[in-house]
Amino acid sequence: MLVVVIFFAVVVVRLIDIQIVRAAEYDAASAGKMSLPATIYAPRGDITDANGAILADAILKYDITMSPRNAREFERGSGDQTQKVSTEQAVSEIASLTGQKPEEILGSIASSLAANPNADFAYVKRGVDVETFRALNNLEIPWLYFEQIPSRAYPNGSVAGNLLGYVGSDGTALGGLELTQDACLAGKNGQETYERGADGVRIPGSTVTSVAAKQGSKLRLTIDSDLQWYAQQTLATQAKAQDARFGIAVVLEVKTGKLRAVADYPSVDPNNVDATPEQYRGSYAFAAPYEPGSTMKSLTSAMIVDKGLADFSSKVDAPSLMEFPNGARVKDSSTHVPNLTLQGVLVESSNVGMSLFGEGLSPDQRFDYMTKFGLGQPTAVGFLGESAGIMYDPEQWDNQTFYNLFFGQGLAATAVQMAGAYQAIGNDGVRLPVRLVEDCTSSEGSVSTPALPEPVRVVSAGAAKEVTGMLEGVVTHGWLGPQLTIPGYRVAAKTGTAEMSAGDGTYSTSFIVSIAGLIPAEDPQYVVLVTLANPASNSSAAVAPVIHDLMEQVIKQYRIQPSTSNSPYWPVTY
Amino acid sequence: MSLIAPVRRPDLQPRRHLVPVATSTSLSASDSGVLAARKTRTRRRPRAFFAVVTAGVMFGVMVAQMLLSVALESGAYEIAHLQSANKEASRSYQEMTEDIDRLASPQHLALNAEALGMLSNNTPAYLRLSDGAILGAPTSGAGFARLVSSDGGTLVPNSLLANVPLVTSAPSSARGESMSTSGAPTLVAPAAPVALANGLPGLATH
Numbered sequence: 001m002l003v004v005v006i007f008f009a010v011v012v013v014r015l016i017d018i019q020i021v022r023a024a025e026y027d028a029a030s031a032g033k034m035s036l037p038a039t040i041y042a043p044r045g046d047i048t049d050a051n052g053a054i055l056a057d058a059i060l061k062y063d064i065t066m067s068p069r070n071a072r073e074f075e076r077g078s079g080d081q082t083q084k085v086s087t088e089q090a091v092s093e094i095a096s097l098t099g100q101k102p103e104e105i106l107g108s109i110a111s112s113l114a115a116n117p118n119a120d121f122a123y124v125k126r127g128v129d130v131e132t133f134r135a136l137n138n139l140e141i142p143w144l145y146f147e148q149i150p151s152r153a154y155p156n157g158s159v160a161g162n163l164l165g166y167v168g169s170d171g172t173a174l175g176g177l178e179l180t181q182d183a184c185l186a187g188k189n190g191q192e193t194y195e196r197g198a199d200g201v202r203i204p205g206s207t208v209t210s211v212a213a214k215q216g217s218k219l220r221l222t223i224d225s226d227l228q229w230y231a232q233q234t235l236a237t238q239a240k241a242q243d244a245r246f247g248i249a250v251v252l253e254v255k256t257g258k259l260r261a262v263a264d265y266p267s268v269d270p271n272n273v274d275a276t277p278e279q280y281r282g283s284y285a286f287a288a289p290y291e292p293g294s295t296m297k298s299l300t301s302a303m304i305v306d307k308g309l310a311d312f313s314s315k316v317d318a319p320s321l322m323e324f325p326n327g328a329r330v331k332d333s334s335t336h337v338p339n340l341t342l343q344g345v346l347v348e349s350s351n352v353g354m355s356l357f358g359e360g361l362s363p364d365q366r367f368d369y370m371t372k373f374g375l376g377q378p379t380a381v382g383f384l385g386e387s388a389g390i391m392y393d394p395e396q397w398d399n400q401t402f403y404n405l406f407f408g409q410g411l412a413a414t415a416v417q418m419a420g421a422y423q424a425i426g427n428d429g430v431r432l433p434v435r436l437v438e439d440c441t442s443s444e445g446s447v448s449t450p451a452l453p454e455p456v457r458v459v460s461a462g463a464a465k466e467v468t469g470m471l472e473g474v475v476t477h478g479w480l481g482p483q484l485t486i487p488g489y490r491v492a493a494k495t496g497t498a499e500m501s502a503g504d505g506t507y508s509t510s511f512i513v514s515i516a517g518l519i520p521a522e523d524p525q526y527v528v529l530v531t532l533a534n535p536a537s538n539s540s541a542a543v544a545p546v547i548h549d550l551m552e553q554v555i556k557q558y559r560i561q562p563s564t565s566n567s568p569y570w571p572v573t574y
Numbered sequence: 575m576s577l578i579a580p581v582r583r584p585d586l587q588p589r590r591h592l593v594p595v596a597t598s599t600s601l602s603a604s605d606s607g608v609l610a611a612r613k614t615r616t617r618r619r620p621r622a623f624f625a626v627v628t629a630g631v632m633f634g635v636m637v638a639q640m641l642l643s644v645a646l647e648s649g650a651y652e653i654a655h656l657q658s659a660n661k662e663a664s665r666s667y668q669e670m671t672e673d674i675d676r677l678a679s680p681q682h683l684a685l686n687a688e689a690l691g692m693l694s695n696n697t698p699a700y701l702r703l704s705d706g707a708i709l710g711a712p713t714s715g716a717g718f719a720r721l722v723s724s725d726g727g728t729l730v731p732n733s734l735l736a737n738v739p740l741v742t743s744a745p746s747s748a749r750g751e752s753m754s755t756s757g758a759p760t761l762v763a764p765a766a767p768v769a770l771a772n773g774l775p776g777l778a779t780h
Contacts, residue, residue, distance in 0.1 A: 129672070156675075157732020201650050201651055202657075204653065230721075232729070232730045233721060271734055275733075489710070555698060
């Protein structure tokens with residue numbers, strides 16, 4: 001009786017052990033013998049421009065591998081149609097499709113076998129496209145294998161390449177928007193297991209999905225790819241002609257704060273990143289602050305008019321060179337008549353005149369205005385490696401800086417920051433957060449838009465309008481007028497030529513030239529800003545053809561109607 | 575109407591709860607013998623019947639299950655076949671989408687447009703229909719400039735277009751032939767842009 005009880009007790013204990021205690025372990029072991037794991041590929045989300053044109057696309061590429069020890073003659077075809085194919089013939093067939101030399105592949109086989117006579121793995125070519133993969137697959141070479149690699153294609157090449165960034169061969173984001181917007185774009189691969197029969201066919205009903213795949217979301221930018229291309233093409237043409245070190249062109253929509261084009265020269269083709277030196281793979285428009293020079297005078301004028309210190313007709317006696325009571329020396333780049341109005345100071349781009357008008361502003365007021373204009377802080381875009389620019393507190397200003405800041409030396413701003421400041425002038429004095437990302441749409445259709453700071457009132461609407469009018473005078477009266485005029489349209493613009501930092505606290509001999517414009521001047525719709533670093537002519541005339549053509553393209557692209565009113569023609573002298 | 579008295583249908587007449595029952599004594603001996611024999615017969619027949627039915631049903635279930643699994647298995651091959659067809663189709667889709675997207679790139683369009691002799695008009699003008707006023711300043715096509723560089727290249731590189739020929743580079747006679755035979759575009763090295771000796775061909779309108 002006792003024996004029977006012990007026997008059953010042992011059986012029960014063992015049963016509990018198998019069924020309950022180690023159930024999971026046995027389940028896993030049995031599943032491991034029966035079922036196969038598989039990855040459900042979740043593609044990375046597309047990046048599109050504002051109109052839905054694909055800028056970045058998830059594709060599959062293929063790594064071609066081979067088994068060197070099995071690389072020998074084989075029979076191709078079936079039934080009576082078989083024919084023998086030698087290794088040499090197979091290799092030359094492969095090479096003709098992959099664009100390699102047959103010796104390259106034969107050499108790879110030989111070296112693999114030399115290292116290990118049983119070598120079972122070697123790459124033939126990595127990352128070939130579908131077309132090549134299919135052709136290779138059709139060769140029916142038994143020792144050739146294929147591995148599917150999730151990859152990325154940028155159909156427009158270097159159009160917006162500096163903004164998009166790129167992904168590595170393993171699918172990780174390595175730069176630009178690909179990296180900063182990875183949370184939106186990244187897909188999450190799933191896991192499933194299934195069982196299959198002896199002939200490799202999946203047994204119905206055996207599939208178990210352990211982790212569901214989640215497709216990446218679609219990122220829509222505010223960029224217009226056609227305008228972006230035009231900006232890059234026009235900028236590159238002139239940058240090459242002027243042998244410029246780098247160039248930037250920005251188109252910003254005044255009423256929305258959306259960037260429609262951010263062109264960088266040199267540009268990078270994300271399909272072929274290695275062709276571009278590493279320093280040019282990001283966007284200088286966001287990352288490279290420069291001293292804005294005379295384009296800053298529009299901002300200073302807005303402060304002066306907003307504080308009621310002067311209007312367009314206010315008079316000043318401005319010599320071309322002046323030593324101020326605090327010891328600061330201010331010099332103009334060209335000689336001019338001394339009896340200038342504020343309009344005249346902008347037309348002649350007189351540093352002395354601007355300093356004399358601006359003296360009435362306290363350093364704190366100026367710092368407050370500059371902060372409201374968006375200087376000294378990164379834009380709302382938050383681009384990878386974006387610079388906040390350089391702006392010192394008023395306590396740090398020395399006597400010279402006090403005056404230099406009026407005409408854009410002694411501080412540094414990025415091209416996008418300056419475009420944002422002009423946006424405020426064009427938008428009746430209200431600065432909107434700059435936007436590069438429109439929205440992110442998940443595969444289920446839910447749309448999320450980036451969180452944005454509140455708009456900032458910088459100057460009064462009246463002051464903004466008056467400054468726009470004076471900038472129009474820069475075109476109608478100024479020396480670059482003929483190059484900036486667009487028949488039928490009112491254009492407001494300001495040139496700027498600034499010395500470039502040598503990188504050691506002193507100025508180099510090179511200049512950075514820029515022009516910022518607003519079109520149409522009577523009701524600004526777009527800010528267009530073009531910058532060239534170290535052009536051969538060392539003059540803002542170097543950027544005039546670019547901004548002229550770009551403004552015309554903006555007019556065509558967005559169907560801006562010709563102006564029906566005339567420019568103000570305010571007096572330059574008294 | 576009162577002539578017709580309500581009469582119950584016989585089957586709906588209330589049943590008495592207590593009814594007379596024939597006692598065994600009231601049956602004759604021969605009657606009870608027949609009854610007993612009939613009783614045993616009806617009790618035996620269902621057993622055999624149900625055994626046969628049960629066996630039959632089990633057999634039927636087995637056959638159905640076999641048929642079902644055969645059908646399922648052949649379905650598995652169909653599924654596997656369709657899945658691989660689906661994979662092939664998605665590869666074709668990717669191939670074609672890639673082609674369309676790169677052909678739709680601004681570089682490709684601009685290069686081809688200029689190869690065909692098109693130039694960009696940078697001074698738009700409008701004709702207002704209400705009063706015939708011309709807004710803007712229309713200019714002649716003589717001043718139009720090329721956008722892409724004259725060597726046929728673009729300064730905004732796109733490595734995906736490396737092997738894509740310009741529409742003008744395939745001779746028109748051979749184009750139809752190659753399209754009808756292979757359907758694939760022939761790879762021809764980009765030719766020099768069309769020379770425009772007498773200005774724009776598009777402006778000679780009447």
